[in-house]
Amino acid sequence: MLNTRRAFIKKSILAATALSVTPLPSCVTIGTIQANIPMRSTRVERALVLWYSQTGHTRRCGMVLAKTLAQQGVRVETSDIRGFQKETLVDFDLLVIGSPVFYYDTPGYVQTVIKSWPDLKGIPVASYVTFGGPEGNQDNANYTILQLLSEKNGVPVASNSFRSLSSFPLAWAGGKVDEKTWNARHLPDETSFQSVRDYAVHIMAQIKENQPELFVKKLTLREFSTIFAPEWWTKQLVKNHSIIQKNCVQCGACSEKCPVNAIDPAQYHVDTAACVLCFGCINTCEYQAVHMEYSKKTMIGFKQFLEQHNLKLYLPPELST
Ligand SMILES: Cc1cc2nc3c(=O)[nH]c(=O)nc-3n(C[C@H](O)[C@H](O)[C@H](O)COP(=O)(O)O)c2cc1C
Ligand code: SF4
Numbered sequence: 244m245l246n247t248r249r250a251f252i253k254k255s256i257l258a259a260t261a262l263s264v265t266p267l268p269s270c271v272t273i274g275t276i277q278a279n280i281p282m283r284s285t286r287v288e289r290a291l292v293l294w295y296s297q298t299g300h301t302r303r304c305g306m307v308l309a310k311t312l313a314q315q316g317v318r319v320e321t322s323d324i325r326g327f328q329k330e331t332l333v334d335f336d337l338l339v340i341g342s343p344v345f346y347y348d349t350p351g352y353v354q355t356v357i358k359s360w361p362d363l364k365g366i367p368v369a370s371y372v373t374f375g376g377p378e379g380n381q382d383n384a385n386y387t388i389l390q391l392l393s394e395k396n397g398v399p400v401a402s403n404s405f406r407s408l409s410s411f412p413l414a415w416a417g418g419k420v421d422e423k424t425w426n427a428r429h430l431p432d433e434t435s436f437q438s439v440r441d442y443a444v445h446i447m448a449q450i451k452e453n454q455p456e457l458f459v460k461k462l463t464l465r466e467f468s469t470i471f472a473p474e475w476w477t478k479q480l481v482k483n484h485s486i487i488q489k490n491c492v493q494c495g496a497c498s499e500k501c502p503v504n505a506i507d508p509a510q511y512h513v514d515t516a517a518c519v520l521c522f523g524c525i526n527t528c529e530y531q532a533v534h535m536e537y538s539k540k541t542m543i544g545f546k547q548f549l550e551q552h553n554l555k556l557y558l559p560p561e562l563s564t
């Protein structure tokens with residue numbers, strides 16, 4: 244364990260040194276994806292929109308996308324990626340996968356789920372991500388999803404990114420809200436959702452015209468920084484992650500969100516070694532029962548942050564009835 248830690252720190256120092264002395268060629272292509280096999284069909288009768296979402300941005304975008312596909316005469320099913328039976332994936336003519344960006348990439352959990360899927364046999368696939376920062380490495384996060392899907396013989400046709408009010412609690416830790424986060428407090432708004440609707444139409448056009456695209460991964464500064472394991476470093480900053488027994492009503496919302504089963508509310512226990520610091524628990528708990536500290540100050544989750552600043556998330560017309 245100690246050796247692993249030393250090796251990691253050494254790797255980080257070497258990478259930091261390299262970063263400080265080498266100008267980063269931000270337009271360098273470090274990967275490309277093209278379909279492995281032809282598209283199964285250019286007709287879309289049944290589509291599936293799956294998402295992973297912790298604070299709701301990705302889910303709302305997915306629902307608007309699904310409703311737009313339905314308006315085009317497609318029979319659409321939607322689901323959280325967790326509850327979906329992978330054996331039925333091949334019954335669909337189109338798969339759309341949505342995910343938030345976590346730590347400059349697609350969350351490990353989403354990657355693991357896609358890796359477990361069966362052969363997709365030429366089904367057209369599209370991705371979208373929601374992201375908080377203007378430099379969130381969102382394009383490469385989309386690339387990760389499409390790459391994994393193409394390894395399963397999905398045929399990538401499109402990708403897109405939609406900015407949101409960040410759900411990353413360090414962005415408002417200690418009572419000071421990060422400026423970029425605050426500037427995005429109205430997002431996604433009606434313009435964002437219009438982009439989602441336009442994206443659904445674009446996906447359909449791509450398939451109709453049998454247009455598998457070439458997708459490219461660029462060496463961005465954020466991409467480079469992922470070799471420093473940002474999740475690991477963030478974990479060093481967050482202390483005393485635990486459940487406050489007197490506040491906990493054992494509703495189970497935190498353990499339901501946790502991608503690594505690190506929470507056992509019945510025992511008021513958090514397995515901090517297993518935790519991947521996705522903040523799903525603190526962002527979801529409505530009873531302020533998930534405790535975390537940053538710089539010796541108690542952190543608050545997304546729901547409490549919204550309440551504290553009187554922020555309301557915009558609901559597009561198709562979701563407000
Ligand atoms: C653990 C964590 C890490 C994040 N990392 C990034 C990031 O690297 N880049 C970014 O643009 N946004 C980042 N965000 C913000 C989320 O991607 C963004 O708010 C997203 O829309 C949340 O989607 P959801 O509401 O569907 O969970 C992060 C949020 C969390 C909780
Ligand atoms: S979400 Fe909060 S109240 Fe519900 S079980 Fe988890 S810690 Fe307890």
Ligand code: SF4
Nearest residue numbers: 501518519521522524
């Ligand atoms: S325990 Fe860790 S991994 Fe699980 S929801 Fe909370 S922050 Fe995420």
